[in-house]
Amino acid sequence: MRTQSRRRPRGVLATAAAGTLIAPLLSGCWVGAGGAGSGGDAINVLMVNNSQMVELQKLTAAHFTKETGIKVNFTVLPENDVRDKISQDFANQAGQYDVATLSNYEIPIYARNGWLKEMDAYVAEDRAYDQQDILEPMRQSLTGEDGKLYGQPFYGESSFLMYRKDIFAEKGLTMPERPTWQQVADLAAKADGARPGMKGICLRGLPGWGEVMAPLTTVVNTFGGTWFDKDWKARLDSPEWKEAVNFYVDLVREHGESGAPQAGFAECLNNLTQGKVAMWYDATSAAGSLEADGSPVAGKIGYAPAPVERTESSGWLYTWAWGIQNASRNPDNAWKFVSWASSKEYEQLAGEQVGWSNIPAGKRASTYANPDYRAEASAFQEMTKRAIEQARPDDPGVQPRPAPGIQFVGIPEFTDLGTKVSQEISAAIAGRQSVEEALRKSQQLAEEIAEEYEGR
DSSP states (O other): OOOOOOOOOOOOOOSSOOOOOOOOOOOOOOOOOOOHHHHHHHHEEEEEEEEHHHHHHHHHHIIIHHHOOOEEEEEEOOOHHHHHHHHHHHHHOSSSSSSEEEEEEEEHHHHTTOOOOOOOOHHOOOOOOOOBBBBBHOOOOOOOOSSSSSOOOEEEEEEEEEEEEHHHHHHTTTOSSSSSSSHHHHHHHHHHTSSSTBBBBBBBOOOSTTHHHHHHHHHHHTTOSSBBBBOOOTTTTTTHHHHHHHHHHHHHHHHHHHHHHHGHHHHHHHHHHHHSSSSSEEEETHHHHHHHHHHHHTTOEEEEEOOOOSSOOOOEEEEEEEETTTTSOOHHHHHHHHHHHHHHHHHHHHHHHGGGSSOOOBBBBGGGGGGGHHHHTTTHHHHHHHHHHHOTSSSSSSSOOOOOOOOSSSSSSHHHHHHHHHHHHHHHHOOOSHHHHHHHHHHHHHHHHHHHTTTO
């Protein structure tokens, strides 16, 4: 169990770095709200430009607007840009945007600041929405400290290990049902060079609190480490952190992808798709792209749980969710959009229009009982559901935590802290400094944050 800090954030949530990337980002596109607040039957929606959101934008007018008469003005931006714009508009309660895409990192913080409209009353009246169908970890991650609901998931993810079944068969390798990180390292060494230019594994090395720090923090958790202990003491210089980071850096340097310090989600996805690596540990949502029609590795990928060492599970928990600004001029219409965009109805529409393997899954139990989805996503759907259900954001390690989060720490300062630490880790992966030096600097950064929380 965790000890929840009740301290209010000092100010606006920092948004210096991208969070977990769910799908490869498209080139920036903008369909603007014209700088004016919503009015009449129209609402303004600010959202990230990943592929599933862009598909939603394409389907909205012909379906949602046609059915409800509510026009939706979309502003669609790359992840870093959208986070910055959302924080500015919501912190100022400017009301320019009625709805925005927020993650399970931001929503509890925004709710604590009074920036979001609670959704319990809408859910109670909207019987068709079926809130109980939302997977429990997703519901809990979008609930504020007051026990009220402040977001609805568009899709969700955890993390798992992806590997080339054909390469493993050729090399006589067997993936354990529940692999440890040491077993993964041994397999990476044996798979390295299985094909000309193929490396054993891809692991993110790109700086960013949602890039390299996302998978690395899950490794730290299962190796027994934590960013802060229950009393807010910074622990980045602990033996567990040193063991985990040395393991991660050595693995990616010895058997990882070329250009690892610049490799994030998109680069690793391309590496596995193009046959440049034999394994990849990352987001469960990547599977839809790997198994999509036209993918050169469709049907060749096996899936295993996130590797562990000292914990029962280690996969992260992440969702892009819809939040309604407290200052919205049209909260009722905003809810109607949120309800539709996170509904069973929309998943059915997306499955028919886009393809079932690429629907915004990872949020509803009914998705995993849908025969169309189960047939098209058979390679990964059960493993994804299990990973999400086993995620433990309140208790992801071996000791109590002062704030929730698996691949992040649920405090406003983490965006800046995580980004700065990621730069030190990436420099160690690049060989520009030792792991010991990277963690010494990182500990100093974490201690500055800890001083503000200790004793509260």
